[in-house]
Amino acid sequence: MSRSDEPMTCDDVTRRIEAYTDGDLDESTVRDIRRHLDACADCAEQLDLARTLTAELRAMPKLDPPAGLLDDVRAAAGIPGSPRSVAGHNRRFRPWLAVAAAFAIAIAGALLAHHQHQRTAKAEALRAAAEVRLALACVGDITRRADRSARRQVISERLLPVISRSFGLTPRTQSRGAEPGAPGNTERSSS
């Protein structure tokens, strides 16, 4: 479209700058753009940038595919007469596959650790319960035969450390809860 009757604005030129560099405009429009470019440094710079951009992009190399691509395609597609070497086809390192594998290993590791932790905790609880039962048996035996101080000694030295360890508490030498009724509660909790 010819605009010879009125001068072009910067917006008019900017909108046509690619078509201008591509040579897609009619002669009269080209003439109008040139007239504007002679007087406008900003649009002249835009034209220079457009030309540089086009030249740089068009100079980008066309890339050759890897040499074995077509053999790989024939093998993957099962084309008759092609080598079906899947091992050779997949021997290349693939970063995304490595990331996926690492991710899978991390999840498997976390699950295994969680499972082991559960197993360890269960074994620890069973062992603690057995120790508590043994300690209670001692307490019962001593209660029948010994005096109050001996009973307290057994409770503080044998029973409380086991209970504390089972519940992750710091053992104390004496506790108000270490009366004969308390271990029964503990045993229920441990089993």
Place this chain on the structure above:
Amino acid sequence: MERAAFDTAAQRHARKVFTFASYLLGDPHEAEDVAQEVLVKLWTRGGGIPTDRLEAWLMRVTRNACTDCLRKRKRTAEVISIQRGERPRADRPSPEPSPERMAAGSELGARILGEMERLSTAARSVVILREIQGFSYVEIAEIMNMSLDTVRVTLHRARRRLRESLKEVRSHVALG
């Protein structure tokens, strides 16, 4: 498709398919995977495509495969970000120069390719098809499944954005 016809077509178009995928993905390994996938589809489904439309069909299949690849890549990046306790980030360009950027004729060319990674997949595809691979607007419209006007507008906006980036690069160089 017959074996002989497949061999001819694959040899003829493999370079264009690989070039398009390489510039669009910025990763030669993923581009090779895509090229292989596309050429396998040529063998399995290309038999019914008329010869004069085969190239556009192949490029369209390539564009679709690349879009899937970019989507998977984005999902993987999001999962890894969440695993690391980071905020999922958008499709950010890699800080490392890709082989295509390294292969670019000049430092300016490498910077332009870097800026292209910030464009949308559709805009980047149109720029690659037009400027690097030399397809016509009509061919691009067919490959991209766009109207001719949409191709023009998309290309115009992408070029304008790249020009602005180029201007910034130049001003930095002038100041430095």
